[in-house]
Amino acid sequence: MHIRYRCELIIERMAAPRACRILEDAGLTGYTVLPAISGFGGVTRWSRDTDMSASSDMVVVISIGAQAQIEAALTEIERLLSNHIGVLSVGEVRVLRPGRF
Amino acid sequence: MDIALSTLLSPIVLFFLLGLGAALLRSQMTIPEAFAKGLAIYLMMSIGMKGGVEISKGALGWDAGLVMISAVALSFLLPVIAFSFLRLTTQLDRVDAAATAAHYGSISIVTFVAAGQAVAAAGLEAAGYLVAVAALMEVPAIISALVIANRGHAHREAVAGSDKGELVREVLLNASVVVLLGALVIGWITGEAGMQSVAPFFVAPFQGVLCLFLLDMGLSAGRGLRNGWRQLDAGTIAFGFYMPLISAGLAAGVAALNGMPPGDAALLITLAASASYIAVPAAMRLALPKAKPSVYLTLSLGITFPFNLILGLPLYIWLARMVSPGAA
Secondary structure (H helix, E strand, O other): OEEEEEEEEEEEHHHHHHHHHHHHHOOOOOOEEEEOOEEEEOOEEEEHHHOOOOOOOEEEEEEEEOHHHHHHHHHHHHHHHOOOOEEEEEEEEEEOOHHHO | OHHHHHHHOOHHHHHHHHHHHHHHOOOOOOOOHHHHHHHHHHHHHHHHHHHHHHHHOOOOOHHHHHHHHHHHHHHHHHHHHHHHHHHHHOOOOHHHHHHHHHHHHOOOHHHHHHHHHHHHHOOOOOOOOHHHHHHHOOOHHHHHHHHHHHOOOOOOOOOOOOOOOHHHHHHHOOHHHHHHHHHHHHHHHHHHHHHHHHHHHHOOOHHHHHHHHHHHHHHHHHHHHHHHHHHOOHHHHHHHHHHHHHHHHHHHHHHHHOOOOHHHHHHHHHHHHOOOOOHHHHHHHHHOOOOOHHHHHHHHHHHHHHHHHHHHHHHHHHHHHHHOOOOO
């Protein structure tokens, strides 16, 4: 098993394409976007079925890569999160096929 | 009074109230998300086609063109008025006030659909080109609001990861603009014969589908209100009630100047009085991401939409009758 870094970004759906562009520009070779169902943050409770425009929907963007690529993405993601609603976490993970990340 | 009562006791309003009440009482009832989106597309296709067929029956005159130009001008102007009131009467900052103002200059297509039903129930007729007016009024308010929000910030830094074309695509190619205008053109090309071929799907079930959709809208409005009302102060809540009336008054003036018949005038007034909760929120998340959706969505969906549906529509029909030259 090989050590890589997993970046997990919970972000509003409308900003997800921006986050994905940042990941691609940082050289990460892949990511997955998952829908989030409901949540609570600050003073706001949200759920997918509240907003017809789906503009308040949240998604989770997951990407795994080498430390250098993840760090390259983090600066821009921090800038993104200064405007958009979202939470970022990064953790160490073990992967089976290191050549893919 | 009769119009008010018949609107209030119509199946569409009662189903909306059912959804609203269920959500406020914390019922777990839901309409599946994809199904609700399908219903919205169905309704827009249906009214788009009907509008196109009506247009195909006779060439559009200068009077329709003038109404369209007036409606676009109104949509540019309303956010300026809304913004001024919000800044004077609420604690909202410039960005929140501008984003909220954009919603009140744009339109709610569901309110327009419900108004079409109320106008027909009142024995009035409306021209098909009003569907095109609805589509035209979606966008100008967004531009006005962005100009207002960015005043004094000519060199605002771009949001990380943003793409130059994304806002234009979202604003001009959002689902309601594409489906409404697309169905309008298809209805115009295929005419009455084309409509007859799809009538069993687009005409007969329309009222039932609208009831189902408004049940979902009631649930959305109730949940939005329950989750977001704490974000609104008294001035902001009051704005959700009086701004539609100001917009309706201005639209009534436009209708009178253009000599619009009462059915058409009622729809134009409703469009101006309605607040967007589909196209504009999405555009605002891209263009003004620091604006709080809990403010503008709760206001437009949780307060103004129910107000327009329950009390506004009869009032706007009455107003249309007052200002129209051929009114009975």
